[in-house]
Amino acid sequence: MSFIETRGNDGIKPSEVEFSYAILNPSASFGGLYIPKELPNFSQDFISECTKLSYKELAFLILKSFRVDIEDGDLETALNLYDAFDDVNNPSPVVKVKDNLFVNEQYHGPTRAFKDMALQPFGSVLSTIAKKRGENYLILAATSGDTGPAALNTFKNKEGIKVACLYPVGGTSDVQRLQMVTEDGENLKVIGINGDFDDAQNALKSLLASDTFKATLLEKHTKLSAANSVNFGRIIFQIVYHFWSYIELLRQNEIELGEKIYLTVPSGNFGNALGGYYAKKMGLPIEKILITSNANNVLTSWINDGVYDLNDKKLVLTKSPAMDILKSSNIERIMYDMFGSIRTKELMEDLNNKNCFTLTDEEKTKLQSEFSATFSDDAYGLKTIKTYLEDGYLMDPHTATCIKAYETLMEKSLKNVVYSTAEWTKFSPSVLNALRSDEVKYSDKEALEKISSDFNVKVPDMIHGLFDKEIKHTCEINIEDLESEIINFL
Numbered sequence: 001m002s003f004i005e006t007r008g009n010d011g012i013k014p015s016e017v018e019f020s021y022a023i024l025n026p027s028a029s030f031g032g033l034y035i036p037k038e039l040p041n042f043s044q045d046f047i048s049e050c051t052k053l054s055y056k057e058l059a060f061l062i063l064k065s066f067r068v069d070i071e072d073g074d075l076e077t078a079l080n081l082y083d084a085f086d087d088v089n090n091p092s093p094v095v096k097v098k099d100n101l102f103v104n105e106q107y108h109g110p111t112r113a114f115k116d117m118a119l120q121p122f123g124s125v126l127s128t129i130a131k132k133r134g135e136n137y138l139i140l141a142a143t144s145g146d147t148g149p150a151a152l153n154t155f156k157n158k159e160g161i162k163v164a165c166l167y168p169v170g171g172t173s174d175v176q177r178l179q180m181v182t183e184d185g186e187n188l189k190v191i192g193i194n195g196d197f198d199d200a201q202n203a204l205k206s207l208l209a210s211d212t213f214k215a216t217l218l219e220k221h222t223k224l225s226a227a228n229s230v231n232f233g234r235i236i237f238q239i240v241y242h243f244w245s246y247i248e249l250l251r252q253n254e255i256e257l258g259e260k261i262y263l264t265v266p267s268g269n270f271g272n273a274l275g276g277y278y279a280k281k282m283g284l285p286i287e288k289i290l291i292t293s294n295a296n297n298v299l300t301s302w303i304n305d306g307v308y309d310l311n312d313k314k315l316v317l318t319k320s321p322a323m324d325i326l327k328s329s330n331i332e333r334i335m336y337d338m339f340g341s342i343r344t345k346e347l348m349e350d351l352n353n354k355n356c357f358t359l360t361d362e363e364k365t366k367l368q369s370e371f372s373a374t375f376s377d378d379a380y381g382l383k384t385i386k387t388y389l390e391d392g393y394l395m396d397p398h399t400a401t402c403i404k405a406y407e408t409l410m411e412k413s414l415k416n417v418v419y420s421t422a423e424w425t426k427f428s429p430s431v432l433n434a435l436r437s438d439e440v441k442y443s444d445k446e447a448l449e450k451i452s453s454d455f456n457v458k459v460p461d462m463i464h465g466l467f468d469k470e471i472k473h474t475c476e477i478n479i480e481d482l483e484s485e486i487i488n489f490l
């Protein structure tokens, strides 16, 4: 199956490419993204058969259905990385919390956030093809806190790969920062940016599109790619767990084959939600995808009002920092799918030039037939964490935003699978504030210990060990100095 471009073709880049090309060169014509030319379709019978499969087998099947040009053995090697998750048979368990509410816990991998679900196998696939081609790659990763640790973990010491990871100084939790700055590996460079996540992601996108930067890299025999969800290589692995959610509910006898369910996705760059949208188009019985945001609620107005307006919007730092983002990359892939490339190019140009685009009523209606949206502020999130722990379920602040959707957006009485995108251990000071209804400034170490002893929950070793690890990266710079900093590193 081939891949095409969201904003159409410029006559210079190839107009159709294979999977390997799309993941090695994620920037398409006119600054667009790669998308599959068509989606595979799975029948109900097929979904029923999937209940017999392991997570890895399901993932293999879904990747094969996209006819990716990756050898089977290399795919298997990549998928075997799921064996290192907490439960070797179930990397993302679906847990019943109450009534119609289920949680898909996506944080059981090495860096304790859902980014591992895709970045672990993606990193393996990308390094394998780079090695087979004898090519060197610089992988850029911009992070609001979870992509960075996951990308560093997956590419560490990989032959022919170097990683430059950009994070906003002060924009991540302490644990997230430590996960990055203590990561050793000759091939890793961690760079704190004086700015917010949008600044980091904008810098990444302009480097990806810059011919002069690419030419300088080529002098060093190095090519350029990215680990963010602009890369379709991440999205493809993010389709799998939505199928898994459904299959798990079937296995647990919570639904019957064909019964529709809601998915609720705490969203930022919209990669997680996009995976759900593709799963639905591939035949998974999904009623609707419910999207939650925090106080940075551009996605809420995009879906509810058809307006994406960044004028007068300023990013605010919240207790769910992985969703502190205003420019969401993957809505472009949704708009391509619904409105085509000519219109997508027009809308994205409006966003670039006027900081705003507006959908027609017809377009808005179409979008709302697939998605509903709401947002949760920190006060609501903290209250939710406390209430749910009193009933025995501990969740992180990102997961807590989903409860708002569960409580207010469901029009039908169907099962709802909420995505838990991070473990509480990554945001323990906020969680402790929630549990004690106070505003004390706890350190991560203190909060981890208190919650762990008060509520008898375990802190995994990889989090515990962070506080004794040596700091390897101290670089903090302004965006202007990014390019030279990266070149020096190479």
Ligand SMILES: *Cc1c(COP(=O)(O)O)cnc(C)c1O
Pocket: 113, 114, 115, 145, 146, 147, 229, 266, 267, 268, 269, 270, 271, 272, 273, 322, 323, 398, 421, 422
């Ligand atoms: C990245 C992230 C999100 C947002 O996911 P997108 O795919 O970018 O929408 C939500 N929660 C956590 C904890 C994350 O790390």
